[in-house]
Every structure is written in C-alpha cells, then in structure tokens.
Amino acid sequence: AQSVSQHNHHVILSEAASLELGCNYSYGGTVNLFWYVQYPGQHLQLLLKYFSGDPLVKGIKGFEAEFIKSKFSFNLRKPSVQWSDTAEYFCAVMSSGTYKYIFGTGTRLKVLA
C-alpha cells in the first residue's frame, strides 16, 4: 500500500534558521508530489508541487523542495524561516493515474521570534 512518512512531527526553530522537513513515500510508479501548509485557523494551502521536469521546485513564500527519485523523497526547505511560517506542513503524494492524495501525518513547525 502507498504511504507517506514525515519523520519530524514537531520542529522548533528560531527566526532566520534554516528549515528542512523530510518526506518519504512508498510507491514504485510515477507520482505527483505536493507540500501543503495549514496556518493556525486556516485551511490547507498549496506551497508547491512537482509532477515532472526539474526536480527542484520553488513554491510560495521562499519555500522549495527537491524530488530525489532514487530515495523516494521530497524534502521541503527554506533558507531562513520567519515567525509567520509557524504552521503545520503536510506532504502529499498522488500516484499517476489515480484520483486521491495520500497525506503524511504532518509536521508542526514553531518559529520563535
């Protein structure tokens, strides 16, 4: 069965620190990959997506992610976090030709001012 693992459940950083959140998936075929963010009291919003082409994708608010096919990974990065990045981050995978997202359990990020 397909699954998505986010190994960091809670992350606390100071402002200006660098961020990397891990995401690994289990599926041998072609996948579409997503990172969503959920700010406190708000709905899920798309940060970035990958479905083909350059494995390094850039999203909104300075976030980027790198698809490494050999490692089944799609890690999220940001060089310098801000207090406003405090949120929960979800990695999601959609296998090509299907209709559903498989979400990871999420990572709660807290950025200290």
Place this chain on the structure above:
Amino acid sequence: ETGVTQSPTHLIKTRGQQVTLRCSSQSGHNTVSWYQQALGQGPQFIFQYYREEENGRGNFPPRFSGLQFPNYSSELNVNALELDDSALYLCASSLGGGGNYNEQFFGPGTRLTVL
C-alpha cells in the same frame, strides 16, 4: 473566483445519529474529494465525485456516502455516527477527475464532534 466553501463550520452530534456535510466547489471545478482529518493526523481520503458519479473510494465503511449535484456541489453523509467519527472533514475541488493529474483546492473544513 469563489473558493471552496463548506457548511456548517462546526457540528455536535450524538452517537447513532446521522449527519450531512455540504461543500460548494470552486468555480469551474467538476470534481470534489472528501477527506477526514483526525486530531494529530493527516487527511485521509474518503471518496471522490466526478460529474455526479463516485470516482474512487478510500478505506471507509458504507455508512459514509456522498452525492454530487449538477452544479458540482457535494454532500457527505455519515450514518450511525460513532465516537471515532469525530474529526475535521475536508472538501477539496479540482478540475479533471477520471485519473488525470489535477491540483486540489481545499475548503476550511467542518469540525464534527460526536458525543
């Protein structure tokens, strides 16, 4: 362009009751997916509707059912509520369906509490 809206925002029911949650898809979208997000978990896929037909289903029992209307809005119905059904129910709309890649846009969710 109107985003995905859901109603009600919050709902409290007792065990054994039935509930209907509603979702209006984003303008121009013909596909609606429903997810259940339990506390501390990621969203779990319930099912998807494409052009008024169920297009796929996750690992949820038959007491979870749905409808999609000609205007592409959708309902999620849950019968015989159980305590474990307490969760945030998310609706997501997209353009496509039928297995094509499409980005899903999420609504704010309905928080269901079962007592």
